Amino acid sequence: MIRKILDWSEVWALLIPLAVILWRRNKATYLRPIRIYLWVALVLNTGIDLLAEYKLKWGIQTGDLLWNNNFLYNTGSIIRFFLFAWFFNLLRQRFMHRIKMALPFAFLVFVLANFIFYENFIPRGEYESFSSRLLATEAALLLFYCLQYFIFLIIEDTHTRLSLHPGFWVVTGLSIYVSVSFFIFLFYSYLSIATLNFAVTIWDVHNIVYIILCLFIAKQFYQKNE
């Protein structure tokens, strides 16, 4: 039972912030990318978990397009990065502005180069894992966004309560998620081949921090008074 709950956590955890969105109707402009992300992630993650669970029942075989769900992880990672980068730019913090604007373009170049020259965007093989390179890079860049956000909070000269800073809860949740996930993403390709049991365990850790991320996002949407 717990196994099932953990396996599907990337889907049900998203329902928490989505329920809060529908309940609280928080229409803050800077949260628009997060709203979009939650709906997109719900679709992609449902696809990921359905494929993982039912691909054999559905008669999908090695080499088929849908045999490996990692293309959905890759898609999710790219969309997540662009939406969160948009979110950070919407916060209008006058700090590292040019770098924050330029990073999505640099990431786009990296993604194109990686999938044209080095990796398969749609892996079809038995042992092909998702792109550790892509997800770790995405996590590192998002961590950079989070850190610059906190540095700005330290150096800025306003006296707003911490929890009332726009996006504070989203960024806190995201920083916990990406800081823990970075090493998981970085070594997951290797671990899934070398020590499968440990890979499964460490992916559970990823799922737990993903639940934490969703809870923090829900908290942000609940806090309507900004």
Next chain:
Amino acid sequence: MNDVTYLVIVGIGVMLLMVVSILLAVLFNQRKKDQHRTALEKLREQQQNQLIEAAVRSEETERHRIAETLHDEVGAILSSAKLHLLGIKAQQLDEKDQRLHEKGRELLNDVIQKVRGISHNLHSNILKEFGLNEAIRHFIRKVTEGTIITGTTALDDNYKTENPDNDISIYRMLQELVNNILKYAGASEMMINSFLENNELNLVIFHNGNGLTQQQFEEFRFQKEGLGLKNIQNRVILLKGTIHFTSGSEGYRINIRIPVKSSQHE
């Protein structure tokens, strides 16, 4: 446990520690900023109170100077003029001049009375000699004398003056508010009550005319014409008290609460 497994666990731990450290740094920084802001606000409030105090004190000093000038100089000249006028042998004048002489004497008496009244009003002699309650009673008696308005007082005699400067401020506020009622409210009844409660002097001014609401008070005191109300607010701030305007079916009520020392309450 192989090297990579170990590296992943340590890596996750280090990253998590880094994020937690940064979050703590942000939190402590925010707390420091809050403390700084609180200290700044306290300092600003202190400076504002000092400014208000200086303004109120200088206003009081000026009132005293004008009162003394009126009493000692203008009053003395008028009294001397009256003596000179009385020196004229009215019986030797013809009827028309006698009437003029009589009229002149009446007017001079009137002016002397008026100047004395203004001088006493500006000065706080009664307040200093007999205390706040007696000064209020005297003031209400004087302003309602010969008018259509009935003024009554019910003041708590347990109140003893601890700080004469504060009493002057309370008295001036009451003067201003009562004068406003006389000028604008069109009331036929006015009642001044005071009582001590929870180390506070509660002063209640009630009248059955058309008075101010709290919202109007807040609006007027920021207007150029609302100088009197601004002075009242300044004195309330100075005394660390509160002022509230309420209205009901019977009339309008102004509640002033001023903290007093605990010893008075016992």
